[in-house]
Amino acid sequence: MNGEKRICLLVTVYLPYRWCAEFTMDLLDLFWPSHPPVFFCGLTSEEAGRLPHIPIRDRGGKRVWAQFALDAAADLNVRGYDLVYFMLEDHP
DSSP: OOSOOOEEEEEEOOGGGHHHHHHHHHHHHHHOTTOOOEEEESSOHHHHTTSOEEOOOOSTTOOOHHHHHHHHHHHHHHTTOOEEEEEETTOO
16 A cells, blocks of 8 residues: 555444435435445444445344444454544434
8 A cells, every 4th residue: 555544434323313324325425426435333234225334243132332333443444444534324
């Protein structure tokens, strides 16, 4: 790599507000056409559907916001991302 940092967007999703995630993705595409890769966290693969996502880890049915955000950030680091711009899905 030439010294450039790899950056992505990480957006948390709380299942009852999943519709906001679609809305957020649409707005990112509209107003920031060349945005970095986007990943959503807080959903299972089934719940995420077409959204690019980091699936939540099974923790006995518990969904702890801080834990799935931390897990997703760690997964993105393993994938080679150096920086994460963190967003909340209900704040598009």
